[in-house]
Amino acid sequence: MLKVGIIGVGTVGASVANILEENKDIITARSGLEIVVTKGVVNNLSKDRGVNIPLSDNVDDILDDDEIDVVVELMGGVDEPFRVVKKALENKKAVVTANKALLAYHRYDLQELAQDLPFEYEASVAGGIPIINALRDGLSANHIESMQGIMNGTCNYMMTKMMNEGVSFDEILKESQELGYAEADPEFDIGGFDAAHKLLILASIAYGIDAKPDDILIEGIKEVRNEDIDFAKEFGYVIKLLGIAKKDGDKVELRVHSALIKKEDMIAKIDGVMNAISVVGDKVGETLYYGPGAGGDATASAVVANIIDIARAGKSSPMLGFDKPLESNLVLKSRDEIVSKYYLRINVKDKSGVLASVTKLFADFNISIDALLQRPTKDSMANLLLTTHETKEKNLQDVLLELEKFDFVDSKPVMIRIV
């Protein structure tokens, strides 16, 4: 028998307990052991959790319980969960977590602390999709050339609705909040931070790169407006929030931002709250993984799979997928060096000479313009919509600063990278 303690019995924790009970037949057949949740820990004991397990409000009731083999950490946050899983490992317990923030900051500490103990975290990236499994085990023969993912269902739901139904950003944000897809404070999702945590975890497995959220480019979808959507449609693109990892020689770029993607790409076909991650390996080529990135049962499906892994084999892979440093010469590429094509929306006063000034500025910075559209808005204003050929991020950021200095430029220009 394998005994499990769950710290944090919210939606996901309750699903974990219930799946282990409801699907006991196949889980026992697949794991070779009876898996039983013997304890749960919650903050507030007076709330009904809909589970048949003894509850406590003291984490040490699980951490110090010699009978418990596996600690499932579903608390949320960073510092307190780190203290908790550290103690669990010190007490020789296997750990399963769905906590991406914890891993975004502490995955290398945890890899060191875990040593020979199983430490699994499939649910931390893309919920129910077994992407850690695929990347760490299924694609282990490959140098990973790039990864591109829709890693935040809330943003993808919003972008899909804007593309398909023409609703405004503010309307769809409000609707997402009412549906429970977006939090009351949506910054973590629409600012790109949630996707960034997931990207950092994948980047460690693929490249062994040690980066924290502050080290990488993180932007969200807040600037995307219907004008941009219309432009995208007209030129055969869709707009998505993407997490991107790309290897270029001995440098790896990691970035999260909204992006124009050619509508023929598989990743462009992913609609609604679903997640999908495309991985290009040097040997296998492109593979893609699609499914629900959130939800109690979907996330719990991944947590329970990890518990079954532990029942079957104890520790089968190193936590991040490597023992020795992986590709030890790789370094993080600085944001300034990123090379991309760009889309810009510049709101200008509709007067003579504007187009000449703007195009001269781009020429001065050696940025060549690919497509350009001017569209009147209101009150003798116009939107200048343009795409560039490839240029360095630094170069484009400098142009953005210069653009703002023109007296005919009304507000901060909006930039979306083209993938």
Add this chain to the structure above:
Amino acid sequence: MLKVGIIGVGTVGASVANILEENKDIITARSGLEIVVTKGVVNNLSKDRGVNIPLSDNVDDILDDDEIDVVVELMGGVDEPFRVVKKALENKKAVVTANKALLAYHRYDLQELAQDLPFEYEASVAGGIPIINALRDGLSANHIESMQGIMNGTCNYMMTKMMNEGVSFDEILKESQELGYAEADPEFDIGGFDAAHKLLILASIAYGIDAKPDDILIEGIKEVRNEDIDFAKEFGYVIKLLGIAKKDGDKVELRVHSALIKKEDMIAKIDGVMNAISVVGDKVGETLYYGPGAGGDATASAVVANIIDIARAGKSSPMLGFDKPLESNLVLKSRDEIVSKYYLRINVKDKSGVLASVTKLFADFNISIDALLQRPTKDSMANLLLTTHETKEKNLQDVLLELEKFDFVDSKPVMIRIV
């Protein structure tokens, strides 16, 4: 150090040897061991294989070599490979195979023979896509409700070309053979047998169902013509060769056939030679796995990943994913009981009373017609194109027999199931 012998050094075998050499850095970091191919076995020693390993033409040079830890079987066929891997297991060697035919017939024998020895076969289904990994390990918490897959790249390439470019079946088959996608004798691909072998492997992992190719419905794409493609387009479908597994109470249906799929479905969006498998679990919902289903390096990527698994952990999962019988009450549903919607193309003489006779026949069999189109062809003939509401396969097969008896029905009607 982990020593590997490769039996069958063709395209995939050579890729396995070369990947282990070219990607030695990350493979060693990930597996924790140096993995070395010490021997290869081929039929014809005079042919250059493009590999740096000692070759022999005697399988026993590998099977009886006490130094070799892992035997990679890439021979093709059924009986001889079975004898070979059996002896490898008897000699206490781990086995990795990409041989779907071997597994379609002998997977339960092999599960029993393997016992505590690793026996891995990721490359046997969908080439480079780690679908075995996902289904056996990543989704292990779920009862699998259904699976639908594009498991044969040749057929998908042909169907995509017919859909997008309107070329005829015969033209595209010829082109596929010239491109090397289809064999000189294409029956194994376009008759659905290749996909069926893969479906049977997946069905064992998902359901523990023991079925052989003869036990299940296997049809191919040979009947699909441009008229059907046109109809599909008009009514919002695409046509694909699908492998389908579906649980219905305590019965599982397994079938391979061409199918009309709503064009909004993820699986309908998979174009060209790519493979994709959609899996619906009772807890996780739908996840989908996409990538190259064939090709030397892509297939070898999966073989090498299995070798790395063995280096890391020895045996980490039971071969088919379960120790005890999995869902022991499940039985294979008979073909006759399958329930589906159907599309029919009936070539008829264009004379009065035909439509009345046909519709009366359907009414007599209690099959209700959903949509109906009559289109003139040539020489006072017409195509009657119709779709039905759900009915039992037996019922529809009976109608097909009756239809052939009408003197105004010119040739065997064509039937495609609607998914």
